[in-house]
Amino acid sequence: MSANTIEHNRSRQSFEGLSSVWLFGYGSLIYKVDFPFLEQRPAQIEGWARRFWQGSHDHRGTAEAPGRVVTLIDQPDARCRGIAYRVSPEVFQHLDVREKNGYLRFTTTMTFTDGSGHAEGLVYIATPDNDAFLGPADEADIARQIAGACGPSGPNAEYLLRLAESLRDLGDHDSHVFALETLLRNPAVD
Numbered sequence: 001m002s003a004n005t006i007e008h009n010r011s012r013q014s015f016e017g018l019s020s021v022w023l024f025g026y027g028s029l030i031y032k033v034d035f036p037f038l039e040q041r042p043a044q045i046e047g048w049a050r051r052f053w054q055g056s057h058d059h060r061g062t063a064e065a066p067g068r069v070v071t072l073i074d075q076p077d078a079r080c081r082g083i084a085y086r087v088s089p090e091v092f093q094h095l096d097v098r099e100k101n102g103y104l105r106f107t108t109t110m111t112f113t114d115g116s117g118h119a120e121g122l123v124y125i126a127t128p129d130n131d132a133f134l135g136p137a138d139e140a141d142i143a144r145q146i147a148g149a150c151g152p153s154g155p156n157a158e159y160l161l162r163l164a165e166s167l168r169d170l171g172d173h174d175s176h177v178f179a180l181e182t183l184l185r186n187p188a189v190d
Contacts, residue, residue: 005130009096009105013122015089022121023095024110026050026082027070028059028159029124031166034098035091042170043084043110045123049075050174052142052160054126055134058101059153067149067156068134068142070163070177071103071126081172084110084121095124102130139176143183157184 015021020038023029024045033040054071061067072080092105103124110121126133137145149156164181167174 004100005102005104006096006100009092009099009103012105013107015092018089020086021089021092022110022119023085023087023091024082024108024121024123025085026072026080026123027163029085030083030170031162033085035085035087035094037085037087037091039086041084041116042081042113044079044081044113045072045108045110046079047074047076048072048080048108048125049078049176050080051136051176052146052180053133053135054102054130055132056101056149056151056156056159057132059151060156060159061149061151065149066132066134066145067151067159068146069156069159071133072123081113081167081170081174083170084112084119099124102126102132104130139179140183143180143187146180147184147187160184 050070051073052068052070054069055066056069057063057066103126105122106125108123109118111118146156146160164177
């Protein structure tokens, strides 16, 4: 699948008759909220693990030196915490462009962490069949790639550090993200 998913996403769901839609953010959508929302709540989804397995050629890296950003990997016993936003359908005109580098919109069940229940929402996931997918690698190698990448949205390291800080604020412990943060802050001496 092509890395540019804008048109594909726009044909995936119909928003006809809807005044609002829930969106689940688990990466930069947690801390870089450059879209209007009607409501936001801490939430989690089950069966998914956050991983720095997606290449970023358009935001946190370049085609020649891609960065790494998070996607979700199917993992039955996992739970991924993030933020749920209730947005108007028009917001997806912006988000589809922002998330165009390999991310597709999928429907998911979100559980609000304040105990107020569940809701169906949309989540952007970069699947392994997109051209920008980098997949698993040794965490030290991922951290080195992140440390060296920079793109139009800034240094890839900033993405990782802001995500780790945001997850702490949510009371989440994501061992993958925090291990990469530690490696980035304390690179091994060769």
